[in-house]
Amino acid sequence: MEERLKRVLASVFEVPESSIDDSANPDVVEGWDSLNHMKLVVALEDEFGIKFSDEEILEMQSFKLIKYTISQYLAKD
Amino acid sequence: MIEITDFFPMEKWEEFCSFFTECYRPNHSLCDRKFFEWQFMVKPGDDKANIICGWDNGKLLGIHAYIPLLVHWGGFKKSIQALWTLCWVVRKQAPKGLGLLITKKIQDMSPLILSANASKTGVSFFKVLGWSVFPRIPRYICVLNKKEECVHMLSEGAGEEDLDAFIFKPQANGSLRISEYNLNNDNYYPQWHLYPGLSFGTMRSLDYINWRYVEHPIFRYHIILEGASNRPAVCVYRIERTSGLYEARVGRIVDFFFPNDEHGHGDGLNLMDAVLKHMKSIGCAYVDFISSNKEYSEVFVSLGGCEESESRQILPVRLNPIERVLRHQNLVVFTGKDFSLPRLEDMYITKSDIDADGPAKNPYYEGIQKDYCYELRS
Numbered sequence: 001m002e003e004r005l006k007r008v009l010a011s012v013f014e015v016p017e018s019s020i021d022d023s024a025n026p027d028v029v030e031g032w033d034s035l036n037h038m039k040l041v042v043a044l045e046d047e048f049g050i051k052f053s054d055e056e057i058l059e060m061q062s063f064k065l066i067k068y069t070i071s072q073y074l075a076k077d
Numbered sequence: 078m079i080e081i082t083d084f085f086p087m088e089k090w091e092e093f094c095s096f097f098t099e100c101y102r103p104n105h106s107l108c109d110r111k112f113f114e115w116q117f118m119v120k121p122g123d124d125k126a127n128i129i130c131g132w133d134n135g136k137l138l139g140i141h142a143y144i145p146l147l148v149h150w151g152g153f154k155k156s157i158q159a160l161w162t163l164c165w166v167v168r169k170q171a172p173k174g175l176g177l178l179i180t181k182k183i184q185d186m187s188p189l190i191l192s193a194n195a196s197k198t199g200v201s202f203f204k205v206l207g208w209s210v211f212p213r214i215p216r217y218i219c220v221l222n223k224k225e226e227c228v229h230m231l232s233e234g235a236g237e238e239d240l241d242a243f244i245f246k247p248q249a250n251g252s253l254r255i256s257e258y259n260l261n262n263d264n265y266y267p268q269w270h271l272y273p274g275l276s277f278g279t280m281r282s283l284d285y286i287n288w289r290y291v292e293h294p295i296f297r298y299h300i301i302l303e304g305a306s307n308r309p310a311v312c313v314y315r316i317e318r319t320s321g322l323y324e325a326r327v328g329r330i331v332d333f334f335f336p337n338d339e340h341g342h343g344d345g346l347n348l349m350d351a352v353l354k355h356m357k358s359i360g361c362a363y364v365d366f367i368s369s370n371k372e373y374s375e376v377f378v379s380l381g382g383c384e385e386s387e388s389r390q391i392l393p394v395r396l397n398p399i400e401r402v403l404r405h406q407n408l409v410v411f412t413g414k415d416f417s418l419p420r421l422e423d424m425y426i427t428k429s430d431i432d433a434d435g436p437a438k439n440p441y442y443e444g445i446q447k448d449y450c451y452e453l454r455s
Binding site for chain 2: 026032033034035037038039041042054057058060061
């Protein structure tokens with residue numbers, strides 16, 4: 001899951017996958033702006049076949065939090 | 078804790094002004110309460126405006142406004158309540174994703190949503206959400222007073238000879254005199270099936286005309302009709318006085334339609350001829366007409382008007398103050414299931430559609446009305 005997640009983030013933010021780790025957040029990843037955040041949410045919903053809640057969309061402000069949120073969905077399956 | 082509300086409570090008016098001043102500018106027309114209440118359809122005693130809001134402990138962080146309007150979409154058997162949206166903006170410090178959330182709320186409210194004049198950033202956001210984007214609605218120009226007026230407003234690099242393709246050619250036998258109407262149910266009840274050109278667009282009903290034009294708190298619109306009450310040709314325009322680079326009058330046609338038959342076409346032609354003659358007689362430099370629909374714009378073209386180039390605007394769009402920049406009116410459309418997306422030319426979208434024809438500034442702010450840049454409602 002983590003590799004798929006990194007691939008999506010790298011694609012949306014147009015950065016190398018290797019630059020995405022648990023410390024990635026809008027302050028350190030160039031290109032993680034509002035527009036790309038929206039692209040990210042849409043891309044993640046497509047990639048993992050899930051629909052984030054309002055709270056989750058607002059909480060997903062770092063790679064670590066996104067990973068946690070998606071892992072919760074995958075654990076339910 | 079972020080809270081999303083599907084309306085804006087008017088008791089928070091000061092918060093809205095602060096928000097808008099920060100996100101746009103202090104003299105924005107929507108910071109005029111009368112204009113705001115009209116634009117967002119605040120009903121007396123209700124005190125709620127049609128705006129999805131994102132809040133953090135009482136602080137407004139983001140908004141996306143919507144106007145519920147009846148539209149026809151593919152026929153006239155029934156009308157649908159669609160939403161026109163405007164003012165999608167979030168504060169810089171808002172959490173990422175808030176803009177998405179408030180727009181998702183709007184998408185949940187209607188299967189048919191339209192927006193005109195989205196910013197470049199807004200268009201990017203709409204594209205991510207899968208909305209269809211039409212980058213340019215054609216703009217037609219007709220030059221009424223070439224040398225005296227238009228030459229002073231030409232874009233950089235344009236010359237007087239560029240105006241030659243746009244010169245008004247009045248009908249030799251046109252004798253219609255324009256007179257304005259106070260519309261009511263007795264003198265305005267169009268049979269919409271006679272107007273196939275309006276089969277995809279906001280219904281120009283009496284209620285709509287009254288709200289959009291008669292009750293507009295700032296602009297004074299002129300509503301001119303020709304033909305029988307059940308099948309009128311209709312033209313709505315306003316006169317704008319420019320400021321900045323040069324002072325002149327410019328006609329803005331914001332609605333023009335007629336029944337799609339020989340009689341209707343004749344009424345439309347006579348009506349447009351009379352309107353253009355009137356504008357010329359009061360000294361308008363030129364008139365513009367933004368319209369997606371070919372049938373109606375062809376009448377304008379037959380009187381000398383011409384579609385401007387996509388890549389080069391020789392006469393300005395924004396007039397207060399005059400801006401010499403390339404600017405197109407776009408359209409974005411969200412269609413849910415069961416709603417088709419027609420070609421642009423099959424829709425009826427004009428400059429009048431929602432905030433595409435709005436005042437750039439609040440004319441009652443900072444004494445702008447002294448410059449009489451708009452023909453203001455008295």
